[in-house]
Amino acid sequence: MTNNRAYEHYRENSVYTARPEELTLMLYNGLIKFIMQAQNSISKKEVEKAHRYNIKAQDIIIELMGTLDRNYEISESFMLIYDYLKRRLIDANTKKDSEILSEVLVFAKDLRDTWTAAIKESRKTNAAPRARLEATL
Numbered sequence: 001m002t003n004n005r006a007y008e009h010y011r012e013n014s015v016y017t018a019r020p021e022e023l024t025l026m027l028y029n030g031l032i033k034f035i036m037q038a039q040n041s042i043s044k045k046e047v048e049k050a051h052r053y054n055i056k057a058q059d060i061i062i063e064l065m066g067t068l069d070r071n072y073e074i075s076e077s078f079m080l081i082y083d084y085l086k087r088r089l090i091d092a093n094t095k096k097d098s099e100i101l102s103e104v105l106v107f108a109k110d111l112r113d114t115w116t117a118a119i120k121e122s123r124k125t126n127a128a129p130r131a132r133l134e135a136t137l
Contacts, residue, residue, distance in 0.1 A: 021119050024067065028112035031060045035089075035105045042098045054093040057104075061086045081107070 018026065034057040041050035065082045068075040085104050092100035 021115075021122070024064070025112065025115055025119065027060050027064055027067075028108060028115055031057055031064075031108045032105065032112060034060065035101050035108060038092070039098045039101045039105075042096050042101070047096060050096055051093060054089055054101075058086055058089045058093075061089065081111075 034053045038050045038053035038057065041047075041053060061082050065079060065086075068078055068082075070076075085107055088100055088104050091097065092104065
């Protein structure tokens with residue numbers, strides 16, 4: 001197996017074995033990566049590449065929208081944020097505007113960082129009762 005093929009196999013397995021919160025983090029990281037690649041392509045005047053990366057970023061936003069659990073009130077707020085980001089990505093793609101992508105990138109990084117902090121906090125909170133249970137066994 002070539003190195004590239006082995007890496008692809010590893011990436012595929014990591015998606016299949018990831019927890020839901022880790023999958024969301026992967027989506028945020030992918031969103032950030034594709035926005036930055038679109039910006040880089042715009043700076044190099046590679047219009048087709050910029051378009052492809054922007055579409056990939058839009059696809060991730062659509063996936064994030066689809067993963068929202070509408071049973072929670074906060075989901076509506078996230079839906080509004082995601083809808084805004086998707087519209088801004090469309091604007092950036094139409095105009096090939098790196099400044100709009102920078103705006104979306106700030107939001108994407110904030111969402112990713114907040115999600116990362118929430119995962120860490122959740123793990124700490126869930127680890128405490130588990131540790132107490134294990135201590136009693």
